[in-house]
Amino acid sequence: MRRQKQTGKRARAAALLAVMIGGSLLGLTGGPVPDRTAASGSAEKTDSGSWRFSRAITVPQPADYYELYLDEAVYRSAAEDLRDLRVKDGTGAAVPYYLERGVESVEERNKAYSSELIHEAVKGPDTLLDYQIQPLAEHVDIQGNKLVFELPAEPFLKHVEVWGGYDGTAWERLAYGELYTTGGQQADSIVLERSYKFSYYRLVVKNNAEGLKFPGLTLLDSGREERMTPFIRQKTADAETTQSGNRTEIVINNADRLKIAKVNLSSSGTFLRRVELYDADGVKLPLAGSGELYRLDFKNTRIARTEIQPLMPSSAAKLRIVIYNLDDAPIPVTGLSMEYLVDRLVFAGEAQGDKAPYTLVYGNGQAAAPQYDIINFKDRIDGEQPAAAALGAETAIPAEAAEGPGDGGRWFQEPWLFNLMMLAVSLLLILIVARRLGRTK
Structure with missing residues (x-):
């Protein structure tokens, strides 16, 4: 009887000790994990997860800033909002960058110039109409890339030529097209190849036996298509x-x-x-x-x-x-x-002692969008015309390399997973002690 009491006491003590050990471990690790995103009292965002793809960035020569355009491979594998893009220098350090989105860069730079029909003549089967453009202000150049004409009321279709001149006497042929109103559709404009600074425009209406009138012309200067082209x-x-x-x-x-x-x-x-x-x-x-x-x-x-x-x-x-x-x-x-x-990515270089080679990494759904000061100087940087860089072939980053130094044990730092592991260890200790004590009975 006395031996059984002693054995029971030892079993209860061993079980209590195992529970206390497990509880102590849980108490040490089950609380809030230190916030790795906080530094010096601030709540800065720190990335988690790993990057799956990398691209070498080729730069022509050392420069203060570089620019490159993203391609299909980046959109295919990066986060949809591109928050996981990172530029790394030759030491592996992050390089500040900003993105210029194509749709955001579209600017409706429309200026409209009125005109006066100053001359009309018939030359064979054709009609010639000369217009003088009215400047928006004194001593301000006229510049335009689209001509919009006032059309006749009746349905028609005419081939036309557009000529431009500075003084109304010497002319340069600029474009050839059609003006029409037919089938519920109309074309009232001719788009020029580029912006011109002519003060006079001539419209040649081919085979105008009907004597159709085009009494008005508006010259437009639109920067929308030019801004989107790149x-x-x-x-x-x-x-x-x-x-x-x-x-x-x-x-x-x-x-x-x-x-x-x-x-x-x-x-x-x-x-x-x-x-x-x-x-x-x-x-x-x-x-x-x-x-x-x-x-x-x-x-x-x-x-x-x-x-x-x-x-x-x-x-x-x-x-x-x-x-x-x-x-x-x-x-x-x-x-x-x-x-x-596509989007344009501009990143900082270092003209003296350049830190190339540069690399673009992406493919991390857990990454947070970075915040760099460089965005505040965007207008100034664009004015300096960054040097053109190019992306190399896409390369998959091995899983162990993608984790980076010290990242391999991140799973161990997840509170719920560590607590579960400690609970399993505690139960295992209890089971081992109970079995040994059972054999001493």
């Missing part, structure tokens, strides 16, 4: 076309989450159709223009608008184009291409 890329669309009742449906697969700004449809024949655009969730996206596709063939002339352009670029995983055919045969679609916008 951000635009083109590619053939990955699409599937089906017919459903009186509708043609085209689904564009956008697995790379590219910011699609325009879809160009290649076709043949004559048609005028209503079109709508939807994202992957079935939300209808507003379109630029009239929301119609048309292709009208006239003698020696073809008038067409076969592009679908959302008001805002879309990075939806799928875009669905719906073309309403009514009782007509479906449009013969012979090709589909798209334009998308």
Whole structure:
């Protein structure tokens, strides 16, 4: 009896000791894990997780700042909002950068100049109309890249030439195109190849036997397309076309989450159709223009608008184009291409003692968006024209290398996982002690 009491006391004491050991361990680790994001009393964000991909950055020569444009591989593998992009120098240290998004860089720099029709003449079958542009202010240069004409009221289609001059006597031919009002559509403008500073413009209306009048001209200076040009890329669309009742449906697969700004449809024949655009969730996206596709063939002339352009670029995983055919045969679609916008990344270099080679890493869903002071100097940096850099081939980062120094034990620092492990150790100790004491009975 006395031996049994002693054995029971030892068992209870051993069990209590095991529980106390386990509880002590849990008490030491079960509380809040020190906030690794805090430094010197501030709540700065620190990245977690690991990066999966890297790209070497080629730079031409040492410079204060470099710029590069992102490509499809980055959009495919980086976080959707690009918060996980990091630029590293040759020592592995983070390099400050900022992103300039293509859609954000679009500027509606529109200036409108009125004009006066100062001369009109007939030369053979053609009509010549000369306009003098009115400056916006004294001693301010006139500059424009688009001519908008006041059209006749009746339906018509005319081939035209546009000439420019500084004094109204010497002329330089600038463009050739069509002006028309027909089939519910009209074209009242001629877009020039670039901005010119001419004070006079001449419109030559070819074969104008009807004597059509074009009494007014407005010269526009628009910087929208020029500002977007560096951000635009083109590619053939990955699409599937089906017919459903009186509708043609085209689904564009956008697995790379590219910011699609325009879809160009290649076709043949004559048609005028209503079109709508939807994202992957079935939300209808507003379109630029009239929301119609048309292709009208006239003698020696073809008038067409076969592009679908959302008001805002879309990075939806799928875009669905719906073309309403009514009782007509479906449009013969012979090709589909798209334009998308990329982002420009500008990062700091070091002209003296450059820290190349540089590397871009991405592919970390747990990374937080960095905050660098460099964004505050964006306008000044852009004015200095950063040196052009280029991205190399994409390389997968091995898992152990991606963790980085000291990251391999992060799983051990997760409170719930460590507590669970300590509980298991405590139970195991209790079981071992109980079995040994059982054998001493």
